[in-house]
Amino acid sequence: xxxxxxxxxxxxxxxxxxxxxxxxxxxxxxxxxxxxxxxxxxxxxxxxxxxxxxxxxxxxxxxxxxxxxxxxxxxxxxxxxxxxxxxxxxxxxxxxxxxxxxxxxxxxxxxxxxxxxxxxxxxxxxxxxxxxxxxxxxxxxxxxxxxxxxxxxxxxxxxxxxxxxxxxxxxxxxxxxxxxxxxxxxxxxxxxxxxxxxxxxxxxxxxxxxxxxxxxxxxxxxxxxxxxxxxxxxxxxxxxxxxxxxxxxxxxxxxxxxxxxxxxxxxxxxxxxxxxxxxxxxxxxxxxxxxxxxxxxxxxxxxxxxxxxxxxxxxxxxxxxxxxxxxxxxxxxxxxxxxxxxxxxxxxxxxxxxxxxxxxxxxxxxxxxxxxxxxxxxxxxxxx
Amino acid sequence: xxxxxxxxxxxxxxxxxxxxxxxxxxxxxxxxxxxxxxxxxxxxxxxxxxxxxxxxxxxxxxxxxxxxxxxxxxxxxxxxxxxxxxxxxxxxxxxxxxxxxxxxxxxxxxxxxxxxxxxxxxxxxxxxxxxxxxxxxxxxxxxxxxxxxxxxxxxxxxxxxxxxxxxxxxxxxxxx
Numbered sequence: 001x002x003x004x005x006x007x008x009x010x011x012x013x014x015x016x017x018x019x020x021x022x023x024x025x026x027x028x029x030x031x032x033x034x035x036x037x038x039x040x041x042x043x044x045x046x047x048x049x050x051x052x053x054x055x056x057x058x059x060x061x062x063x064x065x066x067x068x069x070x071x072x073x074x075x076x077x078x079x080x081x082x083x084x085x086x087x088x089x090x091x092x093x094x095x096x097x098x099x100x101x102x103x104x105x106x107x108x109x110x111x112x113x114x115x116x117x118x119x120x121x122x123x124x125x126x127x128x129x130x131x132x133x134x135x136x137x138x139x140x141x142x143x144x145x146x147x148x149x150x151x152x153x154x155x156x157x158x159x160x161x162x163x164x165x166x167x168x169x170x171x172x173x174x175x176x177x178x179x180x181x182x183x184x185x186x187x188x189x190x191x192x193x194x195x196x197x198x199x200x201x202x203x204x205x206x207x208x209x210x211x212x213x214x215x216x217x218x219x220x221x222x223x224x225x226x227x228x229x230x231x232x233x234x235x236x237x238x239x240x241x242x243x244x245x246x247x248x249x250x251x252x253x254x255x256x257x258x259x260x261x262x263x264x265x266x267x268x269x270x271x272x273x274x275x276x277x278x279x280x281x282x283x284x285x286x287x288x289x290x291x292x293x294x295x296x297x298x299x300x301x302x303x304x305x306x307x308x309x310x311x312x313x314x315x316x317x318x319x320x321x322x323x324x325x326x327x328x329x330x331x332x333x334x335x336x337x338x339x340x341x342x343x344x345x346x347x348x349x350x351x352x353x354x355x356x357x358x359x360x361x362x363x364x365x366x367x368x369x370x371x372x373x374x375x376x377x378x379x380x381x382x383x384x
Numbered sequence: 385x386x387x388x389x390x391x392x393x394x395x396x397x398x399x400x401x402x403x404x405x406x407x408x409x410x411x412x413x414x415x416x417x418x419x420x421x422x423x424x425x426x427x428x429x430x431x432x433x434x435x436x437x438x439x440x441x442x443x444x445x446x447x448x449x450x451x452x453x454x455x456x457x458x459x460x461x462x463x464x465x466x467x468x469x470x471x472x473x474x475x476x477x478x479x480x481x482x483x484x485x486x487x488x489x490x491x492x493x494x495x496x497x498x499x500x501x502x503x504x505x506x507x508x509x510x511x512x513x514x515x516x517x518x519x520x521x522x523x524x525x526x527x528x529x530x531x532x533x534x535x536x537x538x539x540x541x542x543x544x545x546x547x548x549x550x551x552x553x554x555x556x557x558x559x560x
Contacts, residue, residue, distance in 0.1 A: 079419075128438075129438075130438040130439065130442060133438065133439060133441075133442030133443075133446075134438075134442060136442065136445075136446055137429070137441070137442040137443075137444075137445030137446045137449075137450065138445065140445060140446050140449070140450025140451065141426075141445070141449060141450060143450070143454050144419075144422065144454065144457075147454065147457055147458065147461075148419070150461075151415060151457075151461050159461060162458075162461070163458055163461065163462070166454050166455070166457075166458045167458065169454075170450075170451050170454055170455065173446070173450065173451065177446070190438075190439075190518065
């Protein structure tokens with residue numbers, strides 16, 4: 001049956017809610033970043049405005065909106081205004097393909113004098129069976145935002161920042177892509193939803209034709225691909241331009257790099273882009289290597305059945321199951337967001353040539369070797 | 385309805401691809417020209433998506449829009465191209481080049497049009513699943529087209545070695 005009004009309305013709402021949730025995460029992350037950095041460096045951080053300094057977010061937001069908008073004399077006005085948008089859009093598009101939780105099944109119900117349903121709503125903006133290719137493709141466009149910002153500002157520091165950003169993002173994209181090919185061989189699918197489902201249950205693999213099951217370990221990708229996980233995490237830092245790889249900004253050398261000339265709301269859009277990339281990278285890491293929204297030793301069916309046995313209706317049980325798994329996913333993702341902040345305030349910045357050496361001479365060969373070994377192992381183990 | 389949503393999407397993407405491709409040639413600033421090329425790549429990728437060739441669409445984005453054109457833009461930012469622009473805007477030799485290139489382009493266009501009207505097109509095989517498509521593509525690439533695939537790899541390697549040799553010979557920070 002085709003989509004009716006209810007389904008269209010819910011999907012539209014979902015579209016808006018997921019996008020807003022992503023955007024709303026930015027002030028919270030900024031707060032966590034400032035308080036976290038203060039904690040790590042034995043300072044206090046923003047603690048005056050509201051409880052724990054939480055209202056600082058609101059003050060910051062108001063400040064961002066009411067700052068004067070200006071365009072430098074040497075800037076190219078059109079590209080200068082377009083660049084922050086170009087920086088935000090890829091991150092928002094990439095986040096659309098990430099499965100956040102188990103689908104909600106709504107059974108038939110009566111409303112406004114007619115029967116509706118049954119429906120299945122996925123907790124994700126778009127279900128794609130080529131999710132990972134889409135995400136890699138879209139997020140590779142993120143460099144354009146930095147590039148156009150740097151060039152259109154008409155400032156030498158900005159231009160240098162933009163050049164660094166491009167060289168860095170293109171180089172590390174290679175390492176990022178290679179680090180997950182091993183995992184892709186293991187899963188045999190491009191669909192993020194299928195990957196999460198494959199990681200459900202206890203650790204199980206084929207060992208020379210025999211099925212081996214290890215009950216006390218979850219069936220997570222990190223156990224099969226530890227090297228791939230390390231490479232992915234490292235490349236993710238470079239892709240989202242975070243310290244120790246924040247050479248495009250490098251405030252000690254380039255004032256503020258590619259966004260030197262930006263302020264106010266335009267600056268905020270760059271922030272959203274950067275935190276969006278962080279969010280997408282963390283979510284991808286969780287989906288590839290830590291079982292996505294899965295909970296160890298619990299499957300979707302057991303949670304659903306136990307809720308059903310406790311007297312909830314199928315629709316409500318499905319909704320609650322989805323909520324439980326959503327919380328599990330968010331907890332994992334938040335850990336990695338904290339990890340990004342933690343690393344930023346712990347490690348010093350790389351020198352530029354060291355950065356390139358790490359990308360091309362260390363991560364690329366290791367990634368290739370990981371791919372090679374995984375391919376051989378999968379071939380041999382499955383033949384038996 | 386005269387055009388359905390899918391048709392509308394096609395015309396939108398195709399129109400965007402043609403408009404941005406035209407602006408690659410017509411815009412005088414090399415950077416805008418390269419950014420238009422990126423837009424062309426994006427809309428071509430959109431067309432691939434529309435034809436349900438998901439893997440090709442993704443690769444188009446990752447390789448062309450995400451890496452090749454970005455490097456174009458980056459290199460263009462580093463150079464002051466006024467001399468080169470002048471050299472290619474007038475003179476007999478550049479005129480000859482333009483005539484030859486326009487002729488070649490017309491030849492390609494006319495042969496494509498002739499091809500389209502010759503015979504019935506073979507229907508597309510239904511491989512809706514992105515993973516299955518990629519598998520099929522990989523099998524074709526590594527069996528039927530293995531030699532041309534490897535030759536392309538060798539060609540790229542030659543270009544790479546040539547670029548490094550030129551960079552070392554012509555100076556710069558890594559000059560011998």
